[in-house]
Amino acid sequence: MSGSDSGATWAASSGLAGGTSTEVERGRDEFVALSAITLNVNGRRLRLEVDTRTSLLDALREHLRLTGTKKGCDHGQCGACTVLLNGRRIYSCLALAVMHEDDEIVTIEGLGEPGDLHPVQAAFVECDGFQCGYCTPGQICSAVGMLAEAAAGWPSHVTADVSSPRIALSGAEIRERMSGNICRCAAYPNIVAAIRIVSEGGPA
């Protein structure tokens, strides 16, 4: 933590924080470096000023107020912060906001909304794939990313034939591929059921 802090102080005092950096008085007798960036979130280009230490997760939640993306551990261990970055699922707590100016970010809010839910969202409601709801946006974003990975033929640890171009999303495959998303309510069987409905093209 102190390393990050001295980095920011160094950037501010040296004036080397880059062309988009501005110096804003925030403390009692010191300065902090902010970077003006533009993020492409859910199809909208949004300008914001962030501390260089701001994670993509905190940029979404605390700056853009897109609080559908959740902070569960802030350490890449629980998956609640999963978003889609250029179509691939990532833990947004392990990414710095300033690194993702040129990327297309989709959060849970961009997948659907009440009354117009994404098929995975609707399947989660139907199958009761959640209880408290806190890991749910991450589970859903992860599921959307995972379905794309499987469709692209990516094998997993439990894939019997890794050379096969087609992945059959069995229960074991879904469980393996979703194990980066913890649900403490342990709605796991229902989450798998919801994903199977979508992957098998059933009602959603």
Added chain:
Amino acid sequence: MVIGQALNRVDGPLKVAGRATYAYEHWDDGPPLYGFIVGATIGIGRITRIDTSRAERSPGVQLVMTHHDAPAQGSPDLSIPFEYWRAYPVLSSPDVHHYGEPVALVVATTFEQARAAAALVDLEYAGGSGSYDFAACVDQAYAPDNLIFGILPTDTAVGDLDAGFDSAPVRIDERYTTPYELSQPMEPHACLVVPDGEDLIVYVSTQIVDAARASIASTLRIDPERIHIITPYVGGGFGSKLRIHSETILAVFAARALRRPVKLALTRQQIFHLTGVRPTSSQRVRLGAQRDGRLVAIAHEVTMHTNRHSEYIEPTATTTRGLYAAPHRLTRTWLTPLDLPRGEDVRAPGEAPGLLAVESAMDELAHAVGMDPVELRIRNEPTVDPERGVPFSDRHLVDCLREGARRFDWERRPATPASVREGQWLVGYGMAAAIRGHFQAPTTGRVRLAADGTAAVQSDMTDIGTGTYTILTQVAADGLGLPPGRVRVELGRSEYPVSMGSGGSWGAANSSTAVHRACEALREKLVTTARNDARSALHGLDPAGAEFSGGRVSIGGVSEALSEIVARNHPEGVEAEGETLAMTDDPNYRDYALHTYGAHFAEVGVDADTAEIRLRRMLGVFSVGRVLNAKTARSQLIGGMIWGLGAALEEEAVVDPRSGAFVNRDLAQYMVPVHADAVEVDAVVLDGFDDKANVLGAKGLGELGICGAGAAVANAVFNATGVRVRDFPITLEKVLPGLPPMED
């Protein structure tokens, strides 16, 4: 009837779309400041010097608070039976009582600034000599004077245990140990406090609104009416949010000091030390039986840790009191005081560790007498409560056992341990019984009918994932004869009628009963109004035969829409309240033993070379009286069963014996079940109605799924391998030495 249907969660679309707002996510009151807690890096001792100057000069910092400048605070009133309502002083002295205890609070404009400045608070300590090692301190255990939760005795005895046990031809006398476990809800413990004149608006992630309000008020020594709790959605609690902790008290301090909104969340690492922990336990179980398996003696003696300064007694030994018949019985509890974080309720307090031990011991007895474990339990089914002598209200344990055995194909269980091998896997079956007391507490609910014919249900009850919004929608829909779409449930605000919140598996029954009673009172008001209303089609009719359905009330062949009655007579709407009694005021809880029941069945594979344990399938069959929502009930039971799986195989917070710190304090090292672990888990609920529980016949089930689930897994491991592990969790290195020799 809408009650019982598998209605989708009414809050589901908001949750899956990321629109449900949790404590840290409210923006209506302007941009907040961010708090960050500095925790002690010693286990016990005293702060000798704090230098906050570097932190105060750090960018964005608005406040650094320590015990030097924290406000005066109230002390916990030990006469309050449930500690969640008591004061929770923080930064009240230079003394450190356990590792991680807050020693300073930093508040800054941004989260990053607060976190960075927190690392700049310079502290020096005079370390003391702490006791952190449970096993090494067991000889310091004492028998507590207090009742558990103010109601349950710690110790009971019937008959002559020693004589009964000694006379038994078959004796099991084993000791089981269970580790420190934590609730670890996915939403960290978080709070946003907004000053509003002399009042405080407190958005807090909590299970009991009234307790949060009372605890804040008594800590600050201010009028509870000045505190307004708002908690529409709670990201899991599992006991750890029954009370508020330092995140809330410190956010309140900062918001009052700065006159600005302040929010504060515990980091995942901090949650390990700053919320409650399930005590570690050492449990001696004695079972004395005839050769036919009939128990003559059963003893369950538990020693557990408690924080030295904050006594917590987990009701672990109480688990066996109503489970099996035996003339000679004993339960005992001792506490070993340590300088570790506080013990608090973690989901299924008592039953979770207690049934791990007792239901393992029953499996050992079945093996010793050569009986099927299901039949052993049926043989020991009591006819009345074996301690209290009162009848059971609605006991269906045997039905659960038989139905579960049938559905699981239990007859395929290998009778001989370590006798079935499929390729690399040793395969085994295990089972265990489940029992959990059903409790009741005073709760009030309000139902308001508007002139447009829609109803609003209001209670300070919470929905922590339990399904409260949905089941109360169903109860009110039936209670007023409305389609569910015309009922709106509003929860989690301290201005609403007081409930006992979500905990102890009593929230659903408490709040449903109160709402049902409110509907009854409202129906009475409506028919009386109509009878006295000359413009009503029901004018002058005898309301005794009134029926409510489809948004109308009908008497004989005449009917009128509720909306018309309300619009004409109560254009502002009409409301009524209903109550649930305290257990102590309800004679049924004196005259009957009220429990919920279940039977768990598990099949595991154990790798013959590495002892890796994999669940292959798991089934629970439960009896809970009447189910309010078939979908959400099953979900909670499945979730509980998977908690049991975690307790059997994974979960353990490990203490550093030098400092009392939990060394594995994150979700990569404190293992909880993930998708890959939860293979083929299913739950079935038997139809039922417990007319002694309440007018709806419903009992709680939020914790029943855990009860016994871990033991079923443990017993399956024994059946697969012949290795009995009594030191939970059952990890590979404990199984491996006992495995059959490797084949060529």
